[in-house]
Amino acid sequence: MSPEPLVQVRDLVVDFPVGDGHLRAVDGVGFTLEAGQALGIVGESGSGKSTVASALLGLHRGTGARTGGSVLVAGVDAVTAEGEELRRLRGGSAAMVFQDPLSALDPYHAVGDQIAEVVRVHRPVSRRAARARAVEVLDRVGIADPARRSRSRPHEFSGGMRQRVLIAMALACEPRLLVADEPTTALDVTVQAQILDLLHELRTETGAGLVLVTHDLGVVAGSVDRVLVMKDGRAVEHGPVADVLGAPREPYTRALLSAVPRIDAPAAPGQGTGPGEVLLEATDLRREFATRGGLTRRTAPVTAVDGVSLTVRAGETLGIVGESGSGKTTLGRMLVRLLEPTGGRLHYRGRDIGALGERELRPLRRELQMVFQDPVASLNPRRTIGESVADPLRVAGERDERRIRARVGELLERVGLDADWYHRYPHEFSGGQRQRVGIARALAPGPRLIVCDEPVSALDVTTQAHVVALLGELQRDLGLALVFVAHDLAVVRQVSDRVAVMRAGRIVEQGDADTVYDSPQHPYTKGLLAAVPVLDPVEATARRHARLAAAGA
Amino acid sequence: MIRFLLRKALGLVGVLLAISLVVYAVFYLAPGDPAQLACGEKCSPAQVLQVRERLGLDAPVHLQYAHFLQGIVAGRDFSAGTGLLHCPAPCLGVSYRSGEQVTDMIAARLPVTASLALGAMVIWLVLGVGTGLLSALRRGRLGERLLTALTLAGTAVPVFVIGLVLLIVLCAQLRWLPFPSYTPLTEDPQQWFWGLLLPWFSLALIESAKYARLTRSAVLETLAEDHIRTFRAYGVGERRLVTRHALRGALTPVIALTALDLGTMFGSAVLTESLFGLPGLGKLLVTSVGLIDLPTVVGLTLVTGFCVVLANVVADVLYAVTDRRVVLT
Numbered sequence: 001m002s003p004e005p006l007v008q009v010r011d012l013v014v015d016f017p018v019g020d021g022h023l024r025a026v027d028g029v030g031f032t033l034e035a036g037q038a039l040g041i042v043g044e045s046g047s048g049k050s051t052v053a054s055a056l057l058g059l060h061r062g063t064g065a066r067t068g069g070s071v072l073v074a075g076v077d078a079v080t081a082e083g084e085e086l087r088r089l090r091g092g093s094a095a096m097v098f099q100d101p102l103s104a105l106d107p108y109h110a111v112g113d114q115i116a117e118v119v120r121v122h123r124p125v126s127r128r129a130a131r132a133r134a135v136e137v138l139d140r141v142g143i144a145d146p147a148r149r150s151r152s153r154p155h156e157f158s159g160g161m162r163q164r165v166l167i168a169m170a171l172a173c174e175p176r177l178l179v180a181d182e183p184t185t186a187l188d189v190t191v192q193a194q195i196l197d198l199l200h201e202l203r204t205e206t207g208a209g210l211v212l213v214t215h216d217l218g219v220v221a222g223s224v225d226r227v228l229v230m231k232d233g234r235a236v237e238h239g240p241v242a243d244v245l246g247a248p249r250e251p252y253t254r255a256l257l258s259a260v261p262r263i264d265a266p267a268a269p270g271q272g273t274g275p276g277e278v279l280l281e282a283t284d285l286r287r288e289f290a291t292r293g294g295l296t297r298r299t300a301p302v303t304a305v306d307g308v309s310l311t312v313r314a315g316e317t318l319g320i321v322g323e324s325g326s327g328k329t330t331l332g333r334m335l336v337r338l339l340e341p342t343g344g345r346l347h348y349r350g351r352d353i354g355a356l357g358e359r360e361l362r363p364l365r366r367e368l369q370m371v372f373q374d375p376v377a378s379l380n381p382r383r384t385i386g387e388s389v390a391d392p393l394r395v396a397g398e399r400d401e402r403r404i405r406a407r408v409g410e411l412l413e414r415v416g417l418d419a420d421w422y423h424r425y426p427h428e429f430s431g432g433q434r435q436r437v438g439i440a441r442a443l444a445p446g447p448r449l450i451v452c453d454e455p456v457s458a459l460d461v462t463t464q465a466h467v468v469a470l471l472g473e474l475q476r477d478l479g480l481a482l483v484f485v486a487h488d489l490a491v492v493r494q495v496s497d498r499v500a501v502m503r504a505g506r507i508v509e510q511g512d513a514d515t516v517y518d519s520p521q522h523p524y525t526k527g528l529l530a531a532v533p534v535l536d537p538v539e540a541t542a543r544r545h546a547r548l549a550a551a552g553a
Numbered sequence: 554m555i556r557f558l559l560r561k562a563l564g565l566v567g568v569l570l571a572i573s574l575v576v577y578a579v580f581y582l583a584p585g586d587p588a589q590l591a592c593g594e595k596c597s598p599a600q601v602l603q604v605r606e607r608l609g610l611d612a613p614v615h616l617q618y619a620h621f622l623q624g625i626v627a628g629r630d631f632s633a634g635t636g637l638l639h640c641p642a643p644c645l646g647v648s649y650r651s652g653e654q655v656t657d658m659i660a661a662r663l664p665v666t667a668s669l670a671l672g673a674m675v676i677w678l679v680l681g682v683g684t685g686l687l688s689a690l691r692r693g694r695l696g697e698r699l700l701t702a703l704t705l706a707g708t709a710v711p712v713f714v715i716g717l718v719l720l721i722v723l724c725a726q727l728r729w730l731p732f733p734s735y736t737p738l739t740e741d742p743q744q745w746f747w748g749l750l751l752p753w754f755s756l757a758l759i760e761s762a763k764y765a766r767l768t769r770s771a772v773l774e775t776l777a778e779d780h781i782r783t784f785r786a787y788g789v790g791e792r793r794l795v796t797r798h799a800l801r802g803a804l805t806p807v808i809a810l811t812a813l814d815l816g817t818m819f820g821s822a823v824l825t826e827s828l829f830g831l832p833g834l835g836k837l838l839v840t841s842v843g844l845i846d847l848p849t850v851v852g853l854t855l856v857t858g859f860c861v862v863l864a865n866v867v868a869d870v871l872y873a874v875t876d877r878r879v880v881l882t
Binding site for chain 2: 121
C-alpha cells in the first residue's frame with residue numbers, strides 16, 4: 001500500500017465577499033502531490049492560482065472568504081484545522097515563499113532575527129540557537145558571509161538576495177512542502193535562473209514537495225514534474241509537464257502557449273515605411289547621481305549611464321534590454337529629456353537638446369513622449385481616464401472643450417477602448433486597458449517618438465501580446481519612432497528592428513535584432529540569452545545541467 | 554552623523570537669531586515705555602531718564618541688540634544703583650522690572666515646566682498609543698469605546714474646565730490627591746510626583762486623542778502590509794504580530810508628533826501652569842509680556858525656540874535609530 005500523498009486537495013472552492021454577494025475565485029480544483037515531487041500551477045492574473053496556494057496554508061481563514069472542499073497537507077486539513085494545529089502547519093510542515101521580496105519582509109528588523117522568530121514559533125529552542133539556525137539556512141541558500149549578513153535589514157539586500165532570504169525563512173523549520181508564489185517574477189533572468197536552480201536543488205536534497213505558482217510557462221518547464229493550468233478558478237488542464245507544454249489538449253493552453261513571446265523567433269516588426277530620417281542621436285551620453293551613504297560615510301556619485309551613443313530613426317523600433325540597475329530606465333528618460341544628461345550630447349532632428357532649459361524644451365515636449373511601466377501608478381486615481389488623456393491637449397493650449405472631447409474619443413478608439421469611457425476612473429479597468437490609456441495619453445500631443453519603459457512587464461502574456469500588437473500598428477500607421485526599454489529579451493526581440501544590450505551603464509552590444517539574438521558577440525549577451533527559460537522541459541533540464549556544470553567548473 | 558549635528562547646530566543658531574530679531578522689532582514698534590514702567594507711576598521725568606540710562610535704553614536700537622548679542626557670547630556689566638553688576642556669559646540681560654538676571658529667572662522655572670511637559674508626555678503616550686492600539690484591534694468593544702470617548706472629551710473640553718473639575722472633585726471633595734504644587738524632584742521625589750499628577754493628566758488629556766487617531770491609522774496601515782502576511786503564514790501569533798511588527802511601523806509618526814508637541818509645550822503650557830499655580834516658563838512669559846520686560850521675553854522665547862529645535866533634532870536621530878533605512882544628512 002502506498003503511503004498517503006503529501007498534499008491532497010479535493011473539490012476546493014474559495015469564495016470572496018464582494019459587495020452583498022460572493023465571487024468564486026476557485027471552483028472545484030483538486031490535485032495530489034507526492035513527497036519530493038513538484039507541481040506547477042499556471043494561469044493568468046485572476047485565474048485563482050495564488051488563491052489555491054494560500055489555501056494550502058489555510059491563509060483565507062479570518063479574511064471573510066468562504067472555503068469548501070478539503071485540503072490535506074501532511075495529514076492536516078487546512079480548511080478546518082484550528083489554533084495550535086494550524087500554526088504548526090504554517091511554517092512547520094508547509095512553508096510559503098512569497099513574491100515581491102521587498103515588501104514580504106519586515107523593514108525594521110534584521111533578516112536573521114526575522115528567520116529566528118519563525119524558528120522559535122515552531123521549535124522550543126533558545127534565542128541563540130534560533131539565531132544560529134537562521135545563519136545556517138542563510139548559508140544554505142547561498143548568502144555569502146551569512147553570520148554578518150544576518151544582521152542586515154532587508155533594504156540592504158538586492159532583489160535576488162532578498163528572494164533567497166525568503167527561501168531561507170521557508171527552509172528554517174525543515175517543512176515537508178514548499179509553496180512558492182511567483183518566486184521569480186520580480187527578478188532578472190540570470191537571477192531567476194539561479195533561484196529556480198536553488199529550489200530544484202533543495203527539493204532533491206531534502207525530499208520536500210514543491211508547489212510552484214507562476215504566470216510564466218517558461219518558469220515551470222524546467223522546474224516541475226506536473227502542471228495544472230487554471231482559468232477563471234477552474235483547472236483547465238492537468239498532466240505531466242512534457243505533455244501539457246509539448247502537446248496541449250485544451251484550446252486555452254494552446255492559446256496561452258502561442259502568446260508566449262519566443263526568443264528564437266525572428267522579429268516581425270518594421271513592415272511599415274521602414275526607417276526614415278534620423279530623429280534622435282545620442283553621443284557619449286552620461287548621467288551621474290549623487291548618493292547618500294550610511295550614518296557616517298559618504299560615497300562617490302554613481303554613474304547610471306556611462307557614455308552611451310545611439311541613433312533612433314523615424315518609423316523604427318530600438319529595443320534596449322538590460323537587467324535591473326543597468327541604467328536602461330535612466331537612459332530612456334534622458335532620451336525624452338525627463339532627465340538632464342550630465343555629459344555627452346543629445347541631438348533631436350539636428351538640434352542639441354541635451355542642455356536645453358525647461359522653457360526651451362516646452363515646444364519639443366509634445367514630440368517626445370513616454371509610456372510608463374506601471375499603468376496603475378502613472379494614472380491619477382482620482383481623475384477620469386478622459387481627463388488624463390486630455391491633459392496633454394490642454395497643456396498644448398487647446399481650449400475648445402468640444403474639440404478636446406472629440407479628440408480624446410478618437411484617441412481612446414485608436415488604442416482599442418470605447419470613446420464613451422471618458423468618465424470612467426482607472427480602477428474600473430484591467431491592467432492591459434490601463435496601459436492602453438497610458439498609450440492614448442502619450443499619443444495625444446501627436447508625438448514623433450515614444451519611449452516605452454517596460455510597457456508590458458506588468459501584464460499577462462495574452463494581454464502583453466495585444467499591447468505589443470497595438471504598438472506595432474500605431475508605429476505603422478503614424479510612422480512613430482519607438483524606443484522599447486525592457487528586461488524581457490523575448491518581448492524586445494518581438495518588437496525591435498534594432499537592439500542595444502545594456503550593462504552597468506554601457507551598451508555592450510548593439511545591432512540588428514536578428515543578428516544580436518542569433519549570433520551574440522559579447523559574453524554578457526550570451527549569458528543573458530542562455531538564462532532565458534525555455535518552454536521545452538528536456539531542453540530546460542539540459543540547460544540547468546550546463547549551468548550547474550559551468551558553476552562547478 | 555557629525556556633519557548632520559553640525560548642520561543642525563548652525564540651523565539652530567540661525568533660528569535663534571531670527572527669533573531674537575523679531576522680538577526686538579516687535580518691542581520697539583509696540584507702544585509703551587519700558588523705562589516709565591520700570592520706574593513706576595510716580596517717577597519724575599528726570600528719574601525716568603536716569604532709569605533709561607541705567608537700563609541702556611538710551612542707546613540706538615541696533616546698539617542695544619549688539620550689546621545683547623555680546624552679552625550672550627562674552628557677558629556684560631550693568632550699573633546697578635551703587636556698584637556694577639556682572640552678568641557672565643551666556644548673559645540674556647537683566648529684567649527691567651526686578652533687576653534679576655534673566656538666566657537665573659529661567660533656570661529657576663525651567664525644571665517646573667520640564668517636569669510638567671515630560672510627565673504629561675509619558676501619560677499622553679501611554680493613553681494615546683494604548684487607545685489607538687485598542688481601537689485598531691478591538692473596535693467596538695466596551696473598553697475601546699470608553700477610552701476613545703475619554704480622549705475625545707479631553708481634547709474637546711478646554712484644559713481649565715477639565716483641570717478645575719478634577720481639582721474640585723479629586724482634591725477638594727474626595728481629598729484623594731493633594732492640591733497641585735511644585736516640589737523639586739531632587740528634594741522629595743514622592744511629593745514631586747503627587748503634586749504634579751493632576752496637572753500631568755489635564756495636559757495629557759488634551760493631547761491623547763491626536764495620538765490615538767495617529768496610532769490607530771498607522772497600525773491598521775501596517776497590518777495590511779505584505780510582511781505581516783508573511784509572518785502570519787509562518788504561524789506567528791496575532792499578539793506578536795502587533796507588538797513586534799505592526800507597532801514598530803506606527804512608531805515613526807508618533808515620534809515626529811511627540812517631538813513637536815513636547816517642544817511647543819515649553820512655551821505654551823501657560824494655561825495649565827496658571828490654573829494649578831505652578832511657577833513655570835509659560836506663566837513667566839505672559840507676565841513679562843504684560844510688563845514690557847524685553848530681556849525676559851527675549852530670553853524666554855530663545856529658550857522655548859531652542860527646545861522646539863532641539864526636540865526636532867532628537868526626533869530625527871530617533872528616526873534613524875528606529876528605521877535603519879533613514880540616513881541623516
